[in-house]
Amino acid sequence: MSTHKHFIIDFDSTFTKVEALDALCAICVPDAQQRQKVLTEIQRLTDLGMEGEIPLTESLEKRLALLKANKSHINDLIEHLRGQISESFKLNKAFFEAYKEDIYIISNGFKEFIVPIVAELGVKPEHVFANSFVYDQDGNIIGFDRDNVLTQNQGKAKQIKSLGLEGEIYVIGDGFTDYEIKEAGIADKFYAFTENVKRDSVVNKADHVTPSLDEFLYVNKLPSALSYPKNRIKVLVLEGIHEHAINMFRQEGYNVEVIAGALEEDELCEKIHDVSIICIRSKTQLTAKAIAAAPRLMAVGAFCIGTNQIDLQTCTERGIVVFNAPYSNTRSVVEMAIGEIIMLSRGIVEKSNRMHNGEWDKSAKGSNEIRGKKLGIVGYGNIGSQLSVLAEGLGMEVYFYDVVDKLALGNAKVCNTLEELLSLADIVTLHVDGRPDNKNIIGAKEFDMMKEGVIFLNLARGHVVEIEALAQNIKSGKIRGAAVDVFPYEPKNNQESFESALKGLPNTLLSPHIGGSTEEAQENIAQYVPSKLIDYVNTGGSYNSVNFPNLQLPALRNAHRLIHIHRNVPGILAKINNALAENNINILGQYLKTNETIGYVITDVDTQYNRSVTKELKQIPDTIKSRALY
Ligand SMILES: NC(=O)c1ccc[n+]([C@@H]2O[C@H](COP(=O)([O-])OP(=O)(O)OC[C@H]3O[C@@H](n4cnc5c(N)ncnc54)[C@H](O)[C@@H]3O)[C@@H](O)[C@H]2O)c1
Numbered sequence: 001m002s003t004h005k006h007f008i009i010d011f012d013s014t015f016t017k018v019e020a021l022d023a024l025c026a027i028c029v030p031d032a033q034q035r036q037k038v039l040t041e042i043q044r045l046t047d048l049g050m051e052g053e054i055p056l057t058e059s060l061e062k063r064l065a066l067l068k069a070n071k072s073h074i075n076d077l078i079e080h081l082r083g084q085i086s087e088s089f090k091l092n093k094a095f096f097e098a099y100k101e102d103i104y105i106i107s108n109g110f111k112e113f114i115v116p117i118v119a120e121l122g123v124k125p126e127h128v129f130a131n132s133f134v135y136d137q138d139g140n141i142i143g144f145d146r147d148n149v150l151t152q153n154q155g156k157a158k159q160i161k162s163l164g165l166e167g168e169i170y171v172i173g174d175g176f177t178d179y180e181i182k183e184a185g186i187a188d189k190f191y192a193f194t195e196n197v198k199r200d201s202v203v204n205k206a207d208h209v210t211p212s213l214d215e216f217l218y219v220n221k222l223p224s225a226l227s228y229p230k231n232r233i234k235v236l237v238l239e240g241i242h243e244h245a246i247n248m249f250r251q252e253g254y255n256v257e258v259i260a261g262a263l264e265e266d267e268l269c270e271k272i273h274d275v276s277i278i279c280i281r282s283k284t285q286l287t288a289k290a291i292a293a294a295p296r297l298m299a300v301g302a303f304c305i306g307t308n309q310i311d312l313q314t315c316t317e318r319g320i321v322v323f324n325a326p327y328s329n330t331r332s333v334v335e336m337a338i339g340e341i342i343m344l345s346r347g348i349v350e351k352s353n354r355m356h357n358g359e360w361d362k363s364a365k366g367s368n369e370i371r372g373k374k375l376g377i378v379g380y381g382n383i384g385s386q387l388s389v390l391a392e393g394l395g396m397e398v399y400f401y402d403v404v405d406k407l408a409l410g411n412a413k414v415c416n417t418l419e420e421l422l423s424l425a426d427i428v429t430l431h432v433d434g435r436p437d438n439k440n441i442i443g444a445k446e447f448d449m450m451k452e453g454v455i456f457l458n459l460a461r462g463h464v465v466e467i468e469a470l471a472q473n474i475k476s477g478k479i480r481g482a483a484v485d486v487f488p489y490e491p492k493n494n495q496e497s498f499e500s501a502l503k504g505l506p507n508t509l510l511s512p513h514i515g516g517s518t519e520e521a522q523e524n525i526a527q528y529v530p531s532k533l534i535d536y537v538n539t540g541g542s543y544n545s546v547n548f549p550n551l552q553l554p555a556l557r558n559a560h561r562l563i564h565i566h567r568n569v570p571g572i573l574a575k576i577n578n579a580l581a582e583n584n585i586n587i588l589g590q591y592l593k594t595n596e597t598i599g600y601v602i603t604d605v606d607t608q609y610n611r612s613v614t615k616e617l618k619q620i621p622d623t624i625k626s627r628a629l630y
Pocket residue numbers: 305306307326329330333378379380381382383384401402403404431432433434438441459460461485486513514515516517
């Protein structure tokens with residue numbers, strides 16, 4: 001296939017991930033210490049040459065002199081470079097095949113290793129323009145062909161000019177010498193390639209920055225292995241999410257922005273306008289207004305259990321999938337609850353505070369074992385039920401109350417009403433979810449029902465307890481110890497101060513919403529949630545999502561996947577299939593699932609089809625979102 005466009009591609013750090021002479025250094029300098037020294041100097045000289053700080057010939061001469069390489073090293077270098085072809089180049093082998101007549105490699109490197117490497121993707125040897133080594137009689141590399149035009153100032157531009165190419169010339173490279181081609185007026189466009197290295201001086205001069213070959217192919221409407229370049233997927237990560245998640249997104253090629261704290265609604269509305277995936281914890285309120293300000297939003301990652309901070313209904317109506325981490329911090333909360341129950345039963349908070357003031361009060365008064373005490377768990381979900389098992393292991397008598405029927409684990413006893421549980425428990429602990437209906441489920445009336453001297457814990461959600469009523473009951477001594485981890489209003493970052501009626505009250509453990517904040521839990525969450533989000537982007541899989549019909553999909557092989565999200569009204573599947581039939585498209589597999597709000601249809605089709613069908617699918621009435629995946 002021929003086009004009127006010619007593609008000039010650089011080799012070092014563009015076609016391959018590395019600079020070949022750096023790699024040669026690793027091969028021909030055996031001593032590790034010496035190698036590091038030589039490598040540092042070689043890299044410095046490469047950068048000076050690439051950034052136009054010293055003439056390229058000078059950079060090259062000095063690097064070869066340092067290397068003292070031999071012909072015998074070249075085969076090893078070629079073997080090494082085979083494994084170093086840039087990922088997006090390997091992925092787009094089909095582009096290289098289809099456009100082989102129009103692709104040229106122009107490099108200040110050496111043909112001896114460039115030709116065999118670029119041939120891997122089908123680049124013609126006669127389309128490679130580079131220098132050649134000069135050897136002495138023992139095969140030592142002693143220089144390079146100084147008559148080669150590429151050693152001259154503006155060498156790349158001169159080389160291309162001599163080819164007399166007709167049509168548009170696009171240059172893709174990471175170095176200053178690549179930009180010089182455009183500067184000399186030979187190229188129509190210069191694309192700074194940043195998949196492997198990003199040089200500001202080069203990026204600033206570019207017509208377009210291309211973080212991968214996919215981006216280049218996408219903007220030029222050329223055939224690409226990916227339906228959408230990953231660098232165009234912007235991920236906004238808030239609230240101090242573990243860096244493992246950030247690394248996973250970056251490795252996937254996404255464009256990631258990280259902000260340490262949460263954002264207020266207005267700030268969020270400003271930040272979110274070009275975001276495809278937002279990652280939050282419990283503080284960020286993802287309201288309908290914020291969602292409306294995010295036209296590109298396709299997925300939300302809640303890096304926690306609770307999702308009450310997210311307007312799930314609006315997300316669903318807008319076709320935005322939400323994933324959370326339903327079990328990753330369960331154990332951490334349970335361990336903290338157990339620890340706090342023991343601390344409060346022994347009055348350790350008070351005793352410790354007094355010790356810090358120099359007071360020694362060795363007494364057993366008001367200090368109890370937890371063995372044999374009645375633990376009342378409100379909300380017998382993942383956390384409540386696991387707490388039940390551990391508490392029984394410690395000899396406690398466990399009672400629970402849940403709004404739905406739950407299997408009692410071990411010897412735990414179910415209470416039929418909240419009142420029943422509150423009136424018998426020595427320790428009351430809340431583990432209900434954060435649904436709006438749970439606002440103030442524990443207030444003055446409920447505290448009245450509790451036993452004198454009860455211990456009270458809330459590690460669930462702040463709005464489920466009336467704080468003033470809790471404060472009064474602590475002050476009156478009815479509650480002899482309390483642990484509160486969650487509050488109706490929580491500071492949005494570590495700089496904002498904490499205000500609460502609970503401050504300074506006796507035997508009251510306050511913690512800054514850290515029930516799930518252990519390294520283990522945060523790392524688990526940072527693995528689980530990104531993997532769900534990445535899978536959703538790559539395959540459409542919605543399994544274990546909070547708000548989408550759950551579909552577990554097979555991997556996509558030799559097929560394209562058409563994803564269609566629509567309002568759940570009758571007849572949409574028929575309309576999708578009509579559009580496919582009218583375009584004579586063969587369906588390889590089809591999956592449909594609905595919930596109350598939306599229908600989710602995945603159709604795998606043969607790779608050769610009339611692409612305009614994707615537009616037709618978007619135009620079906622009641623469509624929310626539609627995308628093609630390959
Ligand atoms: N402090 C923290 O850092 C932290 C960490 C993780 C989870 N959480 C919170 O802990 C809570 C429990 O988490 P989970 O994973 O066990 O959730 P879950 O959904 O598995 O369990 C919640 C249970 O509460 C029950 N429930 C809801 N409303 C109730 C009510 N009014 N009365 C009685 N039962 C009710 C539900 O039926 C369910 O069984 C959630 O609010 C979650 O957001 C806090």
